[in-house]
Amino acid sequence: xxxxxxxxxxxxxxxxxxxxxxxxxxxxxxxxxxxxxxxxxxxxxxxxxxxxxxxxxxxxxxxxxxxxxxxxxxxxxxxxxxxxxxxxxxxxxxxxxxxxxxxxxxxxxxxxxxxxxxxxxxxxxxxxxxxxxxxxxxxxxxxxxxxxxxxxxxxxxxxxxxxxxxxxxxxxxxxxxxxxxxxxxxxxxxxxxxxxxxxxxxxxxxxxxxxxxxxxxxxxxxxxxxxxxxxxxxxxxxxxxxxxxxxxxxxxxxxxxxxxxxxxxxxxxxxxxxxxxxxxxxxxxxxxxxxxxxxxxxxxxxxxxxxxxxxxxxxxxxxxxxxxxxxxxxxxxxxxxxxxxxxxxxxxxxxxxxxxxxxxxxxxxxxxxxxxxxxxxxxxxxxxxxxxxxxxxxxxxxxxxxxxxxxxxxxxxxxxxxxxxxxxxxxxxxxxxxxxxxxxxxxxxxxxxxxxxxxxxxxxxxxxxxxxxxxxxxxxxxxxxxxxxxxxxxxxxxxxxxxxxxxxxxxxxxxxxxxxxxxxxxxxxxxxxxxxxxxxxxxxxxxxxxxxxxxxxxxxxxxxxxxxxxxxxxxxxxxxxxxxxxxxxxxxxxxxxxxxxxxxxxxxxxxxxxxxxxxxxxxxxxxxxxxxxxxxxxxxxxxxxxxxxxxxxxxxxxxxxxxxxxxxxxxxxxxxxxxxxxxxxxxxxxxxxxxxxxxxxxxxxxxxxxxxxxxxxxxxxxxxxxxxxxxxxxxxxxxxxxxxxxxxxxxxxxxxxxxxxxxxxxxxxxxxxxxxxxxxxxxxxxxxxxxxxxxxxxxxxxxxxxxxxxxxxxxxxxxxxxxxxxxxxxxxxxxxxxxxxxxxxxxxxxxxxxxxxxxxxxxxxxxxxxxxxxxxxxxxxxxxxxxxxxxxxxxxxxxxxxxxxxxxxxxxxxxxxxxxxxxxxxxxxx
Numbered sequence: 001x002x003x004x005x006x007x008x009x010x011x012x013x014x015x016x017x018x019x020x021x022x023x024x025x026x027x028x029x030x031x032x033x034x035x036x037x038x039x040x041x042x043x044x045x046x047x048x049x050x051x052x053x054x055x056x057x058x059x060x061x062x063x064x065x066x067x068x069x070x071x072x073x074x075x076x077x078x079x080x081x082x083x084x085x086x087x088x089x090x091x092x093x094x095x096x097x098x099x100x101x102x103x104x105x106x107x108x109x110x111x112x113x114x115x116x117x118x119x120x121x122x123x124x125x126x127x128x129x130x131x132x133x134x135x136x137x138x139x140x141x142x143x144x145x146x147x148x149x150x151x152x153x154x155x156x157x158x159x160x161x162x163x164x165x166x167x168x169x170x171x172x173x174x175x176x177x178x179x180x181x182x183x184x185x186x187x188x189x190x191x192x193x194x195x196x197x198x199x200x201x202x203x204x205x206x207x208x209x210x211x212x213x214x215x216x217x218x219x220x221x222x223x224x225x226x227x228x229x230x231x232x233x234x235x236x237x238x239x240x241x242x243x244x245x246x247x248x249x250x251x252x253x254x255x256x257x258x259x260x261x262x263x264x265x266x267x268x269x270x271x272x273x274x275x276x277x278x279x280x281x282x283x284x285x286x287x288x289x290x291x292x293x294x295x296x297x298x299x300x301x302x303x304x305x306x307x308x309x310x311x312x313x314x315x316x317x318x319x320x321x322x323x324x325x326x327x328x329x330x331x332x333x334x335x336x337x338x339x340x341x342x343x344x345x346x347x348x349x350x351x352x353x354x355x356x357x358x359x360x361x362x363x364x365x366x367x368x369x370x371x372x373x374x375x376x377x378x379x380x381x382x383x384x385x386x387x388x389x390x391x392x393x394x395x396x397x398x399x400x401x402x403x404x405x406x407x408x409x410x411x412x413x414x415x416x417x418x419x420x421x422x423x424x425x426x427x428x429x430x431x432x433x434x435x436x437x438x439x440x441x442x443x444x445x446x447x448x449x450x451x452x453x454x455x456x457x458x459x460x461x462x463x464x465x466x467x468x469x470x471x472x473x474x475x476x477x478x479x480x481x482x483x484x485x486x487x488x489x490x491x492x493x494x495x496x497x498x499x500x501x502x503x504x505x506x507x508x509x510x511x512x513x514x515x516x517x518x519x520x521x522x523x524x525x526x527x528x529x530x531x532x533x534x535x536x537x538x539x540x541x542x543x544x545x546x547x548x549x550x551x552x553x554x555x556x557x558x559x560x561x562x563x564x565x566x567x568x569x570x571x572x573x574x575x576x577x578x579x580x581x582x583x584x585x586x587x588x589x590x591x592x593x594x595x596x597x598x599x600x601x602x603x604x605x606x607x608x609x610x611x612x613x614x615x616x617x618x619x620x621x622x623x624x625x626x627x628x629x630x631x632x633x634x635x636x637x638x639x640x641x642x643x644x645x646x647x648x649x650x651x652x653x654x655x656x657x658x659x660x661x662x663x664x665x666x667x668x669x670x671x672x673x674x675x676x677x678x679x680x681x682x683x684x685x686x687x688x689x690x691x692x693x694x695x696x697x698x699x700x701x702x703x704x705x706x707x708x709x710x711x712x713x714x715x716x717x718x719x720x721x722x723x724x725x726x727x728x729x730x731x732x733x734x735x736x737x738x739x740x741x742x743x744x745x746x747x748x749x750x751x752x753x754x755x756x757x758x759x760x761x762x763x764x765x766x767x768x769x770x771x772x773x774x775x776x777x778x779x780x781x782x783x784x785x786x787x788x789x790x791x792x793x794x795x796x797x798x799x800x801x802x803x804x805x806x807x808x809x810x811x812x813x814x815x816x817x818x819x820x821x822x823x824x825x826x827x828x829x830x831x832x833x834x835x836x837x838x839x840x841x842x843x844x845x846x847x848x849x850x851x852x853x854x855x856x857x858x859x860x861x862x863x864x865x866x867x868x869x870x871x872x873x874x875x876x877x878x879x880x881x882x883x884x885x886x887x888x889x890x891x892x893x894x895x896x897x898x899x900x901x902x903x904x905x906x907x908x909x910x911x912x913x914x915x916x917x918x919x920x921x922x923x924x925x926x
Contacts, residue, residue, distance in 0.1 A: 019271045021070045022140045024133045025063065026151030027077040027121075030056050030169060031110050035103055038457070040820075042447050044292050047807040047823035049102040053109035054293055058461045059169065060113065061296070063150060066172055070148070072274040074120040074136065076129040077111065083128050085258050092258055095204045101825035109291060116287035118277045120269070127265055130155055134261035137164050140271055155195075158261060160188040185217025193226040196256035205258045208248045210240060226256055294513075295459035298505045318493035319369040320485055322389045327371055327396060331403050333363050339410040340403070341368070341500035342430070344419045345492045347479045350667060351421035351534065352643055352650040356393060357481045358488060359400065360496035365504065368493035371396055375488070376481045388485050397426050404430045412436065414452045414499045417655070420531045431528070436499050437656050438523040439506040442515045446659035446808070446818035456498050459505045464498060465491045518815050522848060523655060525855045529870075530653045530663075532858075537648030538670075538871045538879070538922075544686035545635045552631040552679075559624040566617040573624055576602045582617070589615060627679065634673060634683050641668045649687075653873070659817050660840050661847035663873055671874045675926070687922035693881050694918050696868070697925040698894050700876040701913040702727060703846045708759045710910050711812070711841060712795035716788070721910040728752040734788040735781055754781055758792065759842055761835030796838045803837035811844035812906045813852075849912070850876060853901035857894065864893045879922065891916045 034055025042051035060075070085092045114121040122132055130153070137147045137159050147164045149156055157180045160166060166175035180188045184195075197216035199207020211219070223229040230249045236242035245252070285302040288294075321327050334340035341362035346354035355374060362368035373393040403409060404423065411430050413419050415437045420430045440450040440459075448454060456462045470483050470491045480488065510516045564570045567586070571578045580600025584592030589610055592600045604622065611619035641649050654664040665671040674680025689695045705727055709717035720730045729743045732751030753770045762770075768778035786793040800822075803809050808818045817840045821833035854873065861868055868890045872879040878898070882890045898914040919925040 018143060019072045019140060019145045019275065021072070021146040021148070022136065022271065022274060023063075023067065023070045023073040023148045023150060024136055025060070025073065025075040026129060026133065026149070026153055026156070026169075027056075027075045027110065027114070028129055029151045029153055030059050030075075031103075031107065033169065034059060035100070035106075039448055039454075040102055043807050043818065043820035043823070045807045047804060047820065048105050048109075049820060049823075050106060050109065050291055050293075052103055053106040053113065053291065054296075054458075056106075056110045057113045057288075057293060057296065060117065061300075062461055063169065064117070067148075071276060072140075072145075072271065073276060074122050074269075074274045075114045076132045076136075077107075077121070077123040078129045079123040079125045079127065081125060083131075084126055084262075085128075088257050089206075089254055091204050093203050095201070112287055116280075116284045118279050118283070120274050122269065124265070124267060127262065131262040131265050132267060134159055134263045135265045135267050136269070136271070136274075138263045143271060145271070154183065155259065155261070157183070158188055158191040158195075158259075185214060186220055190220050190225070192256055192260050193220045193229075195259040196226050196252050197229075199255060200259065203258070205255050206248075206251050207255050208244050208252050210244045215241070226252065294509055295505050298508060299460065316366045316368075316494070316497060318489055318497070320489040321369045321371045322391065322485075324391060324395070324399065326369075327391060327399055330361055330363070330369050330371075331399060334361060334403055335406070335409060337363050338408065339363075339412060339503075341412040341496045341503065342404070342416070342419060343413060343492065343496040343499060344422055345370075345480050345488065346422060347374075347481055349418075350650075351418050351652070352425070352537070352646070354422055355481070356422060356426065357479075358492055359396065360492045362493070362496035362500040365501045366497060368497040368500070370485075370489040370492045372485055372488065373397075374481050375483075375485065390485075397423075397428060401428050404428050407432060410434055412499055412503045414455075414495070414502070415656075417527045417531045417534075418652075420528070421534055424531065424535055433524070433527065434503060434507065435524065435527060436502040436506055438527065439503070439510070439519065441656035442519045442523055442815070443506060443509055443513060444818065445656075445661075445816065447820060450656040452495065452498060452502075455502055460498065460501055462498065462501075465494055467491075514814065515816065518813065522661075522813070522815070522851050522855070526655065526851050529854050529858065530655070533870055533872070534650055534652055536869050536871050536881075537643065537646055537650035538881070539648050539688050539690055540638065540642050541686050541688050542639050542642055544688075545639050545683075548682060548686070549631055549635040549639075552627050552635060556624055556627050556631070559620055559627065563617060563620050563624065566620065573621060574628070576600075579621065583610070587617070589618075626677070630674070630679050630683065635686075638668060638683075638686070651872070658847075660844040661811065661815050661817075661851070662843065662875065663847070663851075665872075665874070670872060681923050681926075684923035684926065685921045689881055689920055692884050694884065694887060694920060695871075695922055695925040696880040696882045696887065696890060696894070697917045697922070698878050698880070698891070698898060698914050699917075699926075700846070700850065700898065701915050703849065703876055703912065704759060704842050705755055706908075706910045706912060707812075707842050707845050708792065708795075710908050711845075712789075712791045713909070714789050714791040714795075717792075718910050728755055731755050731785070735784045750781075754785055758782070758785060759839055761796065761838040763831075799837045799841065800834050803833070809837050809841050811841055811848050812902070813845065813848040815844050815848060817841075817844055845906075846876065849901050850878070850898070852905075853898045854878065856897050856901065860893055860897050861890070864889060866890050866893060868894075877926075879925070882918075887918055891918075 031052055035052035038051040038055045040049065040051050042054055043049045111121050123129065124132060133149055133156060137149065140147045141161070141163045149159065149164065149166045150169050151166060152168045152175065156166065160177060160180060168175055177187055180191065184191050186194050194213065194216045195205070197208050197211045197219065198213045199205045219229055220226065223232060230245065230252060233242060233245040233249065236245060281302060285297060288297045288302065319326070321330060343360040344356060345358040345360070346356055348354040357372070357374040359371045359373065360368060372388065372390040373396045375388050375390055404411060405428065410432055412434045414435070416430070416433050416435045423430055436455065437450045440455055448458060453464045456464050470487045471477050471480060510519055560573050563573055567582045571582055573579065577599045579602045580592065583589050583602065584600050591606065591609060594600055607618040607622050611622060638649065643650055649668065651665045651670045652667050654666055657664045673683050706721055709721060717727070720727055728748050728751045729740055731754060732738055732743055732747045733740050735751060735754060736747055738747055750771055754767065757767050757770060764775045764779035764782060767782060768775045771778060799809060803819050803822045807820065807822065808816050810816050819833045819836050821829045822837060824830045824833065850873065854870065857870060866886050866889055868880045868882040868886060870878060870880055878894070880890065880894065895914045895916060899912045902908055902912070917925045
């Protein structure tokens with residue numbers, strides 16, 4: 001920040017003037033709030049987890065920004081080790097679980113954050129943070145100063161008195177005497193006595209058995225204090241309560257000593273030492289940079305000496321635009337600034353079916369407007385059906401079209417692909433664009449999600465308004481066109497505003513973090529390609545799906561009849577509870593295990609194990625489940641997904657989900673249609689070409705194995721690919737010592753499992769499960785594989801080591817994939833992370849290559865005078881709709897682009913091969 005006083009407020013006093021107002025911050029409370037609030041996905045490049053430290057730093061900066069009437073402040077922490085309370089009661093806090101492994105290294109980072117802000121950071125051996133707070137509060141109170149304790153910890157509520165208040169750290173709500181009385185049933189000065197009776201299971205304070213909070217409060221109110229109560233305990237009418245008090249009187253007195261805060265500890269800190277000091281911006285910047293809190297650096301302006309107002313600090317001013325004059329003024333303003341954040345409000349998440357309701361524009365941090373164009377009711381209780389004042393939709397789009405298509409004005413969006421599809425449906429082609437979701441994705445893939453709400457919290461320390469807050473929930477939820485305009489304005493304009501602010505934080509990081517190439521040559525241009533693919537969709541024959549649904553239904557019925565016969569009576573095959581009872585109670589099969597609910601587990605692994613033992617009923621249930629899933633997930637559901645206006649299914653592609661760079665298909669997911677089963681292949685028969693066209697499928701052949709051979713620089717594998725030798729047969733020859741000419745299909749399949757398993761970091765156990773052999777045999781296969789291909793082993797070891805040292809791996813094209821769990825203390829998590837470190841550079845490079853091909857293909861087809869349309873991407877496959885008479889030329893053009901998509905960025909030492917198939921349906925083309 002240019003002047004940290006904007007964040008911390010200047011000291012209220014100078015020289016020897018007495019402290020006026022002291023803030024005491026419960027540091028441990030801040031840390032645990034941050035730890036549990038933020039997802040555990042942030043880490044430094046060296047693998048050190050940082051999500052709690054990041055949240056702590058943000059919370060402390062927010063506190064310093066929000067409070068303005070203080071001149072002294074200290075952040076207080078617990079010291080390691082025992083406190084004097086353990087001498088009183090050895091079992092004090094004995095029941096507390098150990099600190100989470102990923103939190104331990106963050107405690108010192110939080111201490112460093114306090115010191116970096118030039119604030120006092122206090123702790124003392126033998127005492128707890130609450131004791132330090134109590135001692136300083138009483139000293140300041142005695143000196144005539146106001147005291148604010150920033151915490152919601154119930155143990156500190158005993159300190160509330162005249163001149164001493166508490167402040168909730170999350171919403172800055174004062175906690176007063178009435179709050180304490182509501183919680184404990186007594187005023188602050190009697191809280192200790194109530195706690196002595198009630199006890200505290202969290203801290204293992206014993207209290208008196210059988211006495212809860214309400215009874216404790218009533219007893220203290222009736223008798224005045226704990227000592228009087230214990231002296232007169234024999235007067236208690238309730239027998240059990242009387243006996244408990246008499247038998248545990250000393251335990252109650254010990255409990256009081258445990259919960260009573262020490263207000264006169266020997267603390268060698270003078271109040272004057274807690275005065276606010278001038279900030280050291282360089283020290284703060286250095287701390288933030290070392291821990292890679294780049295968003296805070298940008299927000300505070302610490303990366304520039306003459307930084308303007310940080311984007312997260314700007315006051316919000318949102319306008320409702322209901323006439324052309326104001327819309328024209330906003331368009332002119334956006335044109336002058338050269339950049340504008342754009343966000344649409346619609347009636348559906350399906351861009352091809354969504355009706356446009358409103359358009360949001362933001363031209364500066366905090367400055368945004370909402371232009372309603374499709375609201376159908378005012379939302380007023382007295383005039384529910386009245387249409388609100390708004391600009392005609394077509395007129396608004398006509399006015400906005402020159403701006404949205406102006407190559408000289410940057411349009412910024414959060415997942416702007418959705419908005420582009422909606423606007424393309426109205427004849428508006430938005431360009432050029434930046435996407436904050438994609439910026440976050442290329443900068444921090446693997447560290448956290450990239451939705452706007454999470455990014456706002458993560459980078460701006462802002463909580464967004466939720467859709468439910470403006471549109472309601474459940475049966476009372478309305479579509480956005482029914483939301484009252486004032487609520488719609490605040491919700492919608494906030495989205496554009498936050499998007500603008502996020503862009504200001506994220507975009508400047510591309511160059512210093514070397515992510516410009518990934519963003520500018522891969523993710524940003526791909527967004528336009530995907531938008532057009534989504535609009536194209538693919539034709540689907542509902543009659544084929546309907547017939548398959550009937551066939552699947554008939555087969556399910558047949559299987560049910562057979563299952564009932566095997567069971568000896570009818571039951572609900574789809575009920576795990578009933579199935580478990582049949583298998584383990586009635587049939588007496590071994591291996592039944594009950595879960596927490598008391599029912600037997602009947603998941604796929606259990607049923608597969610039983611089927612492998614030769615039991616027919618579980619085998620038939622597996623068959624039934626497979627057919628049932630195909631019917632419900634695909635043949636039934638896909639009929640509803642056909643757009644009635646186009647007759648096509650329009651899947652949506654998610655660019656910012658898989659950390660490796662692979663695309664995900666949703667609504668519906670067309671990437672998960674099974675291809676290895678006959679039934680799954682049948683579903684693809686329903687995906688067909690338009691009349692006068694054929695479908696073309698072009699699929700990379702074994703691209704990940706080829707890239708593994710390249711990155712590992714394994715000579716024999718590379719040569720096999722150059723010589724076009726069957727790579728699985730070659731591996732089988734090496735591992736199983738079988739001549740190529742004597743290879744059988746079973747041995748080749750085993751080698752295929754090894755080939756693909758190795759590059760996914762498979763363990764001996766995993767391979768044994770895949771091959772159906774014991775672990776010793778599987779380990780022998782893996783060891784033999786590494787003996788034959790030693791460079792593969794060296795590559796795997798080097799990737800694990802690199803990830804441990806840097807916290808990430810990279811693809812051939814510079815994509816950075818963060819792997820925060822690589823330093824996890826959990827063996828399972830760390831093992832998973834190590835497998836990811838091995839596979840991610842390979843899978844990510846394959847994803848980058850097909851993305852590069854997709855970006856180049858539209859122009860390549862157009863340059864060749866071809867009119868084929870790219871419809872789908874399924875991992876390593878691209879699907880096209882090709883006019884009759886253009887197929888040969890299209891195959892040649894597509895294969896040429898795909899097989900050379902890595903050039904000139906990467907010089908592969910193995911050839912890429914793209915295989916083509918054609919047909920009237922997707923099944924026929926594959």
